[in-house]
Amino acid sequence: MELRVLAVSECPHVALLDERLRLVAPDAPITHEVIDAPARAAAAGMYGSPTLLVDGIDPFAEPGQRPSVSCRLYPDGNGDFQGAPTIDQLRAALTKTLLTKTLLPPALRTVLATDRRLAPPPLRTAQQAILRAFATTGQPPDMPPEVLEALHEGDFIRLDDQRRIVAAYPFSGVPTRHQVALAGGVRVYAMCAIDALGMPPMLGVDATISSADPTDGQPITVEFRGGRTTWEPATAAVVVVVPTVDGPAADICCPLLDFFASRTAAQAWVDKNPGQPAVVLTAAQAERTGREIFQPLLTNDNTDGRP
Template sequence: MLLLKPEPTRRAKEIFQEACCIENMEAKFGRTLSKDEDSVRRFILTQSPILGRIPFIDEIRKEFNKFQKEKVDAILNKLHQVDAIHLDNDKTNIVAAYPFSGSETSHQVYLNRKGFKRVYAMCSIDALGMSFMFNCDVSIESLCIHCGEKIEIEIRDNEIFVLNPKNTVVWYDMEYSCCAATSVCKHTNFFSSEKHYEDWQKGKPIKKGNLLPIQEAFYLGKLFFENRLDN
């Protein structure tokens, strides 16, 4: 029986610490937000798996109808500024509320909790982190970004129970710019093997990042998302 635990390596901890320095992780965890700002952040994150999508802005305004529309919009703009969410150019839709994507991606996640629907993750690390964020079993269906082979991961009790292909690895991109949604998330993906990553990388400019075994990537997902709803 396959049982893979998150592997707390020094490298994964260093990657997380560097991300904390580059990104506004304290805000993403809600620690530097006002009570009202954090209430909106938490509503978006907790409603996304119930709806199977990120809430629409009108739904958020309705939930917080005790606030003036202008206040809700100001809070959403603040969450966008600190990269807790990412709004589209017109600021009429939320396109990312990490770990959730507002559109289809190659990372489909099924959270095994009553009332939850399939969601799309922004990247492979976000997909792996959802089991810790919601403390429930998770099924992930994704693709090798090089060959398109289906990748299946089953997580039970925060351990990987099924991994197909068994040599699946994760490229974690660290070329952050502007916001995670438009930079690192686009390039953080699963590969069916280390060789497929090497084949994919041939002829491309060398990028800043790390190729991670699945257990190390799993631990990184834990660091990013385990306490996302705790404060």
């Protein structure tokens, strides 16, 4: 876990934050960066001094909060403010990050991670040809039946009863709630929110993701432009349900990886479904998850990773 403290020069509250961090995470290294200009604060993600980044994410950032080099005060939950999050607040934030890093990825790796999504060399060429066909035409290509069956058996694609491709992670062969408009005009569907977020880095192209909150239908849009992303609404988050049974990702995982209009709405869904272990990911965490899973699929054994 990377702990990074951003602060203006001689910020009086850095020592308090460091002291509390050492009590909560005594073995985690802490790095410091002095930020004295508004432009640098915006680039680094500092929302006042001091700001704590946990693996690059500010766990205490509020929706609509703007970067700043001014003094930052944290509500302590008792109607007062302090110069650093309380020990309990820090412990909760770090625990949530550890859940995201150490509980979620291993559980998802059984059905989603790259080492399960990338076919072995004998089948990889066919898998990548299918992905490129979806990216360039929006449709799967014709393939020998025995190749399709082998890819289906390994859960690299899914076939319906007529042996047609209905999923080639991250693409869906049938309409879903997650539509992705790729640069060049091709429109495709993603199996889930994480798959949608993985498409632009996998293909190396700009794209617009259009989805909706499953609880109230509120539209959610994610724009990928020139290596930067914009979420609308900016409060949107992603819920990832950890699989508790084995099976194809399309059946046990993809239907439960959704965009929500806010972290509050996402957490409310999690709270209402206690039988399904889940983690609420911030926009940055969800983007990173999608990128780490899918970016290697077309870069492995290819020169540039583009279709």
